[in-house]
Amino acid sequence: MTVSLETPALLFSATSLILLAYTNRFLTIAQIVRGLKKNYDDNHNKNILLEIKNLNLRLTLIRYMQLFGVMCLFLSVFAMLLLYVNQVTIGIYLFGASLLSLLISLGISFWEISISVNALRVHLKDLSEDME
Numbered sequence: 001m002t003v004s005l006e007t008p009a010l011l012f013s014a015t016s017l018i019l020l021a022y023t024n025r026f027l028t029i030a031q032i033v034r035g036l037k038k039n040y041d042d043n044h045n046k047n048i049l050l051e052i053k054n055l056n057l058r059l060t061l062i063r064y065m066q067l068f069g070v071m072c073l074f075l076s077v078f079a080m081l082l083l084y085v086n087q088v089t090i091g092i093y094l095f096g097a098s099l100l101s102l103l104i105s106l107g108i109s110f111w112e113i114s115i116s117v118n119a120l121r122v123h124l125k126d127l128s129e130d131m132e
Helices: 006-043 046-084 088-131
Strands: none
Touching: 006 046, 006 088, 046 088
């Protein structure tokens, strides 16, 4: 099996866009946590603490999503370097590891999105009960 130098480079644009999306999610959640913390300081509502706990888990997952996304990019670049210096076998394995890192990152992303959807459903359930 042979892999050309361009093959690992295909991950650059996709990985860069994914990392940008992860960063935007992180910044949005961080802003929400700051607002909830201020709200909790004013009201001491225990429901706010539950929301902050949920958001803290999501921030942790996003950190791991970013970690594996960066690892994917790093391993892709390293694989390209090895392919450039004719270390094809090791380069192929590193490219495979970069694909695995990307897959893990996307899996964690799916987990984080599932948590987000479940939290929104809880809010919508309260709203739908009021509408009935």
